[in-house]
Amino acid sequence: MPKIPIIDLRAQYLTIQEEIDAAVRRSIEKTAFIGGEEHEAFEREFAAYTQVRFCAGVANGTDALVLALRAMGVGPGDRVLTTPYTFIATVEAITLNGAIPVFADIDPVTYTISPEAVEKAIESMPSAERATVKVLLPVHLYGQPAEMPRLLEIAARHGLMVLEDCAQSHGATIGGRKVGSYGLAATYSFYPGKNLGAYGDAGAIVTNDPVINEKIRSVRNHGRTDRYFHTVEGVNSRLDGIQAAVLRVKLRRLDEWNRLRREFASLYDGELSTCHRIVRPIIDEGAVYHLYTIRHPERERLREFLAQEGIAAAVHYPLPLHLQPAFSRLGLAEGAFPEAEAASRDVLSLPLYPEMGADTVRFVAAKIREFEES
Ligand SMILES: *Cc1c(COP(=O)(O)O)cnc(C)c1O
Numbered sequence: 001m002p003k004i005p006i007i008d009l010r011a012q013y014l015t016i017q018e019e020i021d022a023a024v025r026r027s028i029e030k031t032a033f034i035g036g037e038e039h040e041a042f043e044r045e046f047a048a049y050t051q052v053r054f055c056a057g058v059a060n061g062t063d064a065l066v067l068a069l070r071a072m073g074v075g076p077g078d079r080v081l082t083t084p085y086t087f088i089a090t091v092e093a094i095t096l097n098g099a100i101p102v103f104a105d106i107d108p109v110t111y112t113i114s115p116e117a118v119e120k121a122i123e124s125m126p127s128a129e130r131a132t133v134k135v136l137l138p139v140h141l142y143g144q145p146a147e148m149p150r151l152l153e154i155a156a157r158h159g160l161m162v163l164e165d166c167a168q169s170h171g172a173t174i175g176g177r178k179v180g181s182y183g184l185a186a187t188y189s190f191y192p193g194k195n196l197g198a199y200g201d202a203g204a205i206v207t208n209d210p211v212i213n214e215k216i217r218s219v220r221n222h223g224r225t226d227r228y229f230h231t232v233e234g235v236n237s238r239l240d241g242i243q244a245a246v247l248r249v250k251l252r253r254l255d256e257w258n259r260l261r262r263e264f265a266s267l268y269d270g271e272l273s274t275c276h277r278i279v280r281p282i283i284d285e286g287a288v289y290h291l292y293t294i295r296h297p298e299r300e301r302l303r304e305f306l307a308q309e310g311i312a313a314a315v316h317y318p319l320p321l322h323l324q325p326a327f328s329r330l331g332l333a334e335g336a337f338p339e340a341e342a343a344s345r346d347v348l349s350l351p352l353y354p355e356m357g358a359d360t361v362r363f364v365a366a367k368i369r370e371f372e373e374s
Helices: 011-031 037-050 061-071 089-096 116-121 146-158 210-219 241-251 254-271 299-308 326-330 337-347 358-373
Strands: 054-058 079-084 100-103 135-138 162-167 185-189 202-209 222-224 294-295 345-349
Touching: 011 241, 037 241, 054 061, 054 210, 061 089, 061 116, 061 162, 061 202, 061 294, 079 116, 079 222, 079 294, 079 326, 100 326, 116 146, 135 146, 185 294, 202 210, 210 241, 210 299, 210 326, 254 294, 299 345, 299 358, 337 345
Parallel strands: 079 100, 079 135, 135 162, 162 185
Antiparallel strands: 054 202, 185 202, 294 345
């Protein structure tokens, strides 16, 4: 019995092997390890793909968030409003800038930050605290776009800048317009398992704002304006030439891969529609299904059953960030964000990747039906 992984990067490599090998070889032959033509070309192509003016490549998606918040002027004493139900990097980027995270609960249907909860969080703050909130940071989780039009309206009313975390949503759209083009800036991760993944760590910030773009370009490269002339204290967070070359090859496939993800998501949706204990993700033509995450009241038993059948499944995420020991100093207790907590208890991500094929989707779904009927 073949094992079914959550994602299969080797299967993907085999479909693009010649082009990847040639791109890597080209980078090495040109010794274009840092910067170079491929790097500049990728920045141009990814900005165009995201429908924004500027793209700055950086070392990873976490740095992208850290540098974007810094370029937006977020520092000690400032507050950033975000979701407790995301990968920890979103919130690390806030605290690494010395700022304070403020959480608003998620919408249980989209798993993204709830506009009502954002409004309530702002309104329930004492006015001195409210004045320190600078940025609203929604995450398009699992490839599902957050409700950007409403979030932008709330942010505008309260004078907040908006930064989108697009680490799980390369190519996702709202009404045909790409996520990442709504906020003042947006960040991407090209961690290998993301919808657009490098062959190592990589990330980027996109923006239409020339000032933010210039700040990030300087800070990511030691605050340089010339080789040994530094206007500000920066960091070393650059996108490698070889990674840029790999990303260029893969960017050309991204729309097709996302189309397959959507196709398999809707196939799962139909195949699991008779399982009444399962909550399926919404079908949204703008979503890119980085993960296909269901809810089940007996999540652990289902996961063990699937594991015995050779099918991998994973929990994204087992503990919301406000309950993580790393953020215990925020003093938030269980019950603070009930929707995030409820999701953490019963979500389960099923195998979903462009190379898996419809038969494998049907096979996984049939095994889940078997579990439900036993
Ligand atoms: C992956 C991820 C990040 C961090 O990206 P890295 O490239 O791993 O640093 C940030 N936010 C979210 C939501 C992510 O999924």
